[in-house]
Amino acid sequence: MPTPATRWAVTISALVAGLVTVLPANADDRSGYRGPVADVTLDGDGRISLAVSKAGQSILLPSPVGITTEQMDLSKGLKLLRRSGKPVFEHYNTKSGKQGSRTVAQMEQRYTFEAAGGARFDLLVRTSHDGVAYRYSLPRSYGAILNEASAYKVPPGSAAWLAKYRRDYENPFLQTTSDGAEATEYMHPALFDVGGTYLHITESDVDGRHSGARLVHEGGGLYRIKYWDEKVETGGPVQTAWRTMIIGDLATVAQSTLVDDLATPSKLRDTSWIKPGKVFWSWLAGGREAGQSLSMQKAYVDYAAAHGWPYVLVDAGWYFDPNWDYDPSWETTSWIPQLVDYARARGVQIQTWVHYDELDTVEEQTRRLALFERWGVAGLKIDFMDSDSQQRFRWYDQILPAAARHHLMINFHGSTLPHGIQRTWPNVMTMEAVHGGEKSSNLNTTHLTALPFTRNVSGSMDYTPMAWHRPSRPTSDAHELALAVVFESGFQNFAGQIEGYQARPEAERFLDQVPTAWDETRLLAGRPAESAVFARRSGERWFIGGGFSGAARTVSVPLNIPAGKWLVDMVRDGLVREQRVLRSGENLTVDVVKDGGFAAIACRWRPGIRTCDEPVRTVPDTTVTATSNGFEVSGKFSATTVVNDVTFAPRVPAGWTVTGPAIKADRLRPGQEISGKWTLKPPAEYGYFDIPVVAAFRSGARRLEDEQTTRIHVWKPLPAGWSYLSDLAFTGSSGDGPVELDLANGGPAARDGRPIAIRRQNYGKGLGTHANAAISFALDGRCTQFVADVGVDDEAGLDVARQRVGGTVSFGVSGDGSSLVDTEVLGVRSPVKSLQINVTGVRTLTLRVADGGDGTQNDHASWADARVRCS
Numbered sequence: 001m002p003t004p005a006t007r008w009a010v011t012i013s014a015l016v017a018g019l020v021t022v023l024p025a026n027a028d029d030r031s032g033y034r035g036p037v038a039d040v041t042l043d044g045d046g047r048i049s050l051a052v053s054k055a056g057q058s059i060l061l062p063s064p065v066g067i068t069t070e071q072m073d074l075s076k077g078l079k080l081l082r083r084s085g086k087p088v089f090e091h092y093n094t095k096s097g098k099q100g101s102r103t104v105a106q107m108e109q110r111y112t113f114e115a116a117g118g119a120r121f122d123l124l125v126r127t128s129h130d131g132v133a134y135r136y137s138l139p140r141s142y143g144a145i146l147n148e149a150s151a152y153k154v155p156p157g158s159a160a161w162l163a164k165y166r167r168d169y170e171n172p173f174l175q176t177t178s179d180g181a182e183a184t185e186y187m188h189p190a191l192f193d194v195g196g197t198y199l200h201i202t203e204s205d206v207d208g209r210h211s212g213a214r215l216v217h218e219g220g221g222l223y224r225i226k227y228w229d230e231k232v233e234t235g236g237p238v239q240t241a242w243r244t245m246i247i248g249d250l251a252t253v254a255q256s257t258l259v260d261d262l263a264t265p266s267k268l269r270d271t272s273w274i275k276p277g278k279v280f281w282s283w284l285a286g287g288r289e290a291g292q293s294l295s296m297q298k299a300y301v302d303y304a305a306a307h308g309w310p311y312v313l314v315d316a317g318w319y320f321d322p323n324w325d326y327d328p329s330w331e332t333t334s335w336i337p338q339l340v341d342y343a344r345a346r347g348v349q350i351q352t353w354v355h356y357d358e359l360d361t362v363e364e365q366t367r368r369l370a371l372f373e374r375w376g377v378a379g380l381k382i383d384f385m386d387s388d389s390q391q392r393f394r395w396y397d398q399i400l401p402a403a404a405r406h407h408l409m410i411n412f413h414g415s416t417l418p419h420g421i422q423r424t425w426p427n428v429m430t431m432e433a434v435h436g437g438e439k440s441s442n443l444n445t446t447h448l449t450a451l452p453f454t455r456n457v458s459g460s461m462d463y464t465p466m467a468w469h470r471p472s473r474p475t476s477d478a479h480e481l482a483l484a485v486v487f488e489s490g491f492q493n494f495a496g497q498i499e500g501y502q503a504r505p506e507a508e509r510f511l512d513q514v515p516t517a518w519d520e521t522r523l524l525a526g527r528p529a530e531s532a533v534f535a536r537r538s539g540e541r542w543f544i545g546g547g548f549s550g551a552a553r554t555v556s557v558p559l560n561i562p563a564g565k566w567l568v569d570m571v572r573d574g575l576v577r578e579q580r581v582l583r584s585g586e587n588l589t590v591d592v593v594k595d596g597g598f599a600a601i602a603c604r605w606r607p608g609i610r611t612c613d614e615p616v617r618t619v620p621d622t623t624v625t626a627t628s629n630g631f632e633v634s635g636k637f638s639a640t641t642v643v644n645d646v647t648f649a650p651r652v653p654a655g656w657t658v659t660g661p662a663i664k665a666d667r668l669r670p671g672q673e674i675s676g677k678w679t680l681k682p683p684a685e686y687g688y689f690d691i692p693v694v695a696a697f698r699s700g701a702r703r704l705e706d707e708q709t710t711r712i713h714v715w716k717p718l719p720a721g722w723s724y725l726s727d728l729a730f731t732g733s734s735g736d737g738p739v740e741l742d743l744a745n746g747g748p749a750a751r752d753g754r755p756i757a758i759r760r761q762n763y764g765k766g767l768g769t770h771a772n773a774a775i776s777f778a779l780d781g782r783c784t785q786f787v788a789d790v791g792v793d794d795e796a797g798l799d800v801a802r803q804r805v806g807g808t809v810s811f812g813v814s815g816d817g818s819s820l821v822d823t824e825v826l827g828v829r830s831p832v833k834s835l836q837i838n839v840t841g842v843r844t845l846t847l848r849v850a851d852g853g854d855g856t857q858n859d860h861a862s863w864a865d866a867r868v869r870c871s
């Protein structure tokens with residue numbers, strides 16, 4: 001039996017022909033192994049410590065190891081019973097990430113310890129060329145786990161990049177030192193530069209068996225593990241999360257897949273339906289309004305289709321009402337199925353945002369995941385989990401197989417880190433857990449250039465780049481473009497507006513080329529918080545992205561890609577495109593502006609080659625025009641390429657009828673055109689209706705569509721003697737913007753043009769006003785009755801969503817200066833109020849809108865179907 005002071009060490013010395021040799025730490029190592037060495041020590045008090053060195057340099061000082069449960073303290077008074085070792089070889093493929101095909105070669109040592117009370121546990125230590133990891137294995141439950149003694153003692157003076165803990169992992173990484181960092185809680189991962197060797201600390205294989213953890217700096221460079229839960233429930237044998245250390249030069253850290261390598265293998269057999277890709281993300285492009293607008297989402301689909309982007313993500317708002325209140329009827333009334341059909345006909349798939357609390361029970365998951373599949377939704381962005389608790393990890397364990405059964409890919413926001421989850425559940429395409437592009441403060445290029453070496457090492461990161469229009473964006477345009485390569489994410493949610501892309505054609509072209517899944521990743525140059533230059537291979541092409549923090553300068557980056565001559569097709573600052581021919585190993589020299597960068601594609605050079613671009617699969621360039629005159633609709637269709645099996649006709653809502661046949665053509669060649677004319681008959685529904693005139697056609701093997709909408713105005717016909725006020729002359733003014741005829745008041749923000757709607761009841765006629773307003777009509781004593789429905793228009797809901805304040809108004813009607821009626825104060829959630837007023841003998845009718853006490857905030861006041869009965 002070894003004495004308490006016995007010291008053990010584990011290294012992998014050779015990985016040749018599948019043979020792993022284990023050598024003592026002080027042996028003469030002739031194998032060529034230069035990876036980290038883990039030393040496990042048991043002291044005289046029976047306490048375990050673990051230290052790590054590399055090439056004789058101490059990377060992790062002796063650090064506490066142990067675990068405590070309700071029944072047993074397994075952190076002291078321990079004795080070693082036995083030790084065994086085995087090699088771990090695995091091969092697996094991933095759908096996203098730094099590298100598609102991966103080989104795992106690790107050495108595992110199992111130390112079996114016994115506590116004074118007879119309880120036993122195993123300490124599993126794994127070493128590989130890129131790191132060291134350990135976990136605890138308890139053969140049975142000793143009650144709930146209370147804590148780990150696990151800690152990391154980092155050598156003093158080591159440069160550190162740390163982010164203070166918050167439950168959604170959305171804090172910036174700041175540079176400090178291992179011992180000089182504030183004594184507080186930090187989130188995984190943490191990065192240290194120990195004399196030129198980097199130490200990246202995180203955890204792997206976290207699931208519902210355990211609890212998520214954070215780091216607590218107690219001073220002096222000692223970082224302890226702290227669970228989210230005070231107690232981690234166990235019901236039998238337990239394996240904890242892997243305490244994971246990636247160790248090596250910066251390239252080793254950046255390129256490491258150790259977090260995935262340690263995780264539970266994939267639980268999905270069929271992954272053929274899982275497809276990474278670019279996503280047009282509408283939250284920053286169109287704000288809350290986009291989440292409630294089918295027409296805006298169709299425009300995003302059109303852009304994605306024209307550029308070969310496979311996905312559009314509809315973010316929050318689509319199942320809220322106009323006042324940003326939850327709509328309990330969304331499962332039967334949503335327009336998402338319409339959008340899915342529209343997108344499918346253009347070769348694009350739809351993803352939707354959904355709040356965690358819509359899927360937090362088994363009943364909700366069973367019903368709603370099946371619903372999303374029936375709708376044809378390709379993926380879900382699930383938001384606001386905001387917890388590292390065991391309960392929440394059990395929810396992850398529950399939702400992911402359920403989503404996979406319905407072929408739904410997942411993007412988690414407001415989430416934990418991807419602790420190897422993308423290996424276990426390949427339908428997880430990305431996770432947020434980052435102080436990302438949505439942020440309007442504390443976003444700078446030192447943080448951005450730290451992320452590839454900190455957060456993004458752990459797995460796909462949904463930073464949401466390309467928000468060209470954001471004033472808080474700290475990057476130059478070329479640096480922002482480079483993030484499509486520098487940051488890895490199975491779904492790259494690009495955040496720009498359509499006009500922002502169109503104003504930057506070279507960025508647009510590069511983004512059309514760049515993939516989101518990689519065969520291989522290489523770090524070409526960089527230093528956390530200073531610069532990051534990555535080369536990622538897809539097929540035969542290498543995509544290169546470089547981002548720099550700080551002053552303008554000339555940078556020189558080694559082209560460390562396979563041997564040979566390469567054409568480097570580059571976009572540099574100013575979004576200037578240029579080509580250079582370089583051999584592997586030569587330096588790519590680029591002038592960058594302040595916080596600048598560059599993006600490039602490298603392809604094998606051959607005589608005459610001028611670009612690395614490859615054809616992008618897009619929809620054919622077609623044109624549909626549509627016009628209307630009352631209920632008569634006309635349309636024309638043409639294409640710039642040959643299309644076949646063409647059918648051309650209006651597509652009307654349920655209850656409408658169309659008179660006139662669909663126009664058909666077996667083949668339509670460039671320059672040819674077909675046209676048609678149809679008469680529409682609406683049902684008894686009123687308001688404005690955007691009627692699409694649709695061309696369905698076949699292009700190659702794909703059945704596609706193009707359309708153009710024309711607006712039809714439908715209003716309730718009035719009996720003889722009645723007139724709508726919007727058809728009569730008036731004097732006076734509205735408080736904000738003009739008085740709108742048959743439309744809601746949109747104010748100066750150019751949202752005019754919305755139909756009048758109060759509490760989602762649509763009207764065909766009326767007056768759109770805003771407090772304070774007073775408008776008058778000359779009745780000349782000819783009229784006897786005034787009727788209108790009044791209320792704060794749903795248009796105001798857009799501002800409720802933005803500012804959490806809604807319109808409050810009161811309506812007043814006067815005849816010849818005398819009040820005929822004054823309503824109570826009405827708000828955005830007040831029901832429609834119907835007015836019926838005797839105006840016999842009134843010569844001048846005045847309609848007034850007064851502020852209800854909120855300072856005329858969003859007081860969009862509609863006089864819906866306002867009408868008078870006159871002789």
